[in-house]
Amino acid sequence: MAKLDDLPHELLHKLLILSSNEQLVIVNRWTYTCLRRTTTRTCYKFVRQKGRWEKVQVVASALQYKFLSVDLLDQIDKNKDELDDGAKKLKKKRKLKMKELKIPSRLFQCEETQDMPVGGRKRRRLLKSCGNNSSGIGENQKRYEIVKKLLCMKISVKEGRGNAGLMLAAKAGNLEMVKLLLKKGADAVVGGENKALLMAVVYGHLPVVKRLVKAGAPVSSIALRYAVQKKHCPVIDWLMKNGAAPDMVTIKLLDKL
Template sequence: MARLTDLPYELLTLLLLCSANESLVTVCRWTYDCLRHTSPRLCYKFVRQKGKWRKPRVIASALQHRFLSVGLLDQIALHEAELLTVGKRRKNKRDELDVGDIRLPGRLFAVDSGEAMPVSKKAAKRQRGLNGKRKRRGCDDGMAANGGYAASKNQQRYDIVKRLLAMSLSVKGERGNTGLLLSAKAGNLPMVRLLLKHGADVVVGGESKALLLAVVYGHLDVAKRLVKAGAPVSSLALRYAVQKRHSQIIAWLMKLGAAPDMATIKLLDKL
């Protein structure tokens, strides 16, 4: 549910204009109720108007605002028939935007360290079943009664990215491989799996920066998934692991055949 501070100035103005009434008290009360109970439907009407009823631009407009949610994306999909798609004849270059040209904003790959990591739908069902059994037994494992992990901001971002990728948006972020790099750095394994499933490239420019970030920050599970997807194991990754003293990653890389260079050998001697 969007809060008053999450709504852009344009939406506030639009609400005031749509509620124009001779009775100022009625207008203010109606506007106040709308702001307190902003629905995905109302947000959809706003981005629909701002996007000029063109599906790609409606989606691009939704990505710009903090009230972006799965509910808003559901509204776009539900009313897809009334939205215009880009035709073959494009009179204006500004209208050449296609859904596949839209890139995911970097903020969707942020991770709040104080909250639980996202989980897939299958894992969420298993967790809810496990929590239900523990609750019947009178056990409490620290999880919220309403499934706190599902309500976390990390989970919300994961669900939004998953829905956007299902709508054929580009798996690349604002600056190329941003999503995969940020997810690897944060150790967000579910997001890494999701991006790889939709075609994220683990090798950009001849090297895997995502793997190096996972090694530097000690995310062994993410590093294993990237190597499984084709990320090359290099001596540089081994050097970073030695510098950061990640013993498990060091042993794993050497088992895969990573050969230490002279700089790495000197670092190993100091351990």
């Protein structure tokens, strides 16, 4: 069931206008439709109109809203021919390319109270067990599935477009998201600043640290210093075994541990 603040402002504006209508039946029917019967098809029709029937624009419109889901993206893919025909009728020129779109940062955030997403066989078993009922999937897994679908639709995370997502995933210890982004071309060094690795070190996520280093992130004395400051002993041991040399500041900190 949709929440009131999940709805786009255009629908809320229309609801506000209708609330002054003397015909309360219309108001009640619209409210019921918005809050109780918000289907994937309804959301698709909305973003289709907002994107003026051009597929990339429709996807760009869908990215803005909280009702974004794998089902909605599947619906857009399924109706590709319909969108192409509609764009031709409107004589709309294509200005955007799919690889130019950017995945919203909110999709890389994680709920601390929920399990991290799973991949591989565990993911397939989870999706099979839930079937069409997405209520059995946690918010973290839902976000992972949406990002995975967007990447399959050729949205790019190369050349800095996935840097924010990689850093947020590393900060949260979201190993499956980190793996997915790296596999699709995200920069492990994050523009040369190594921020993703430093985030993983500061928050003590050793599996993420290992994966980033494997993908090319350099093991540095700064990373080691951060690990010592935060007293993440497993991270400290692993970094030192893999070539991180402590500077004088780090040595003094180590003496205090």
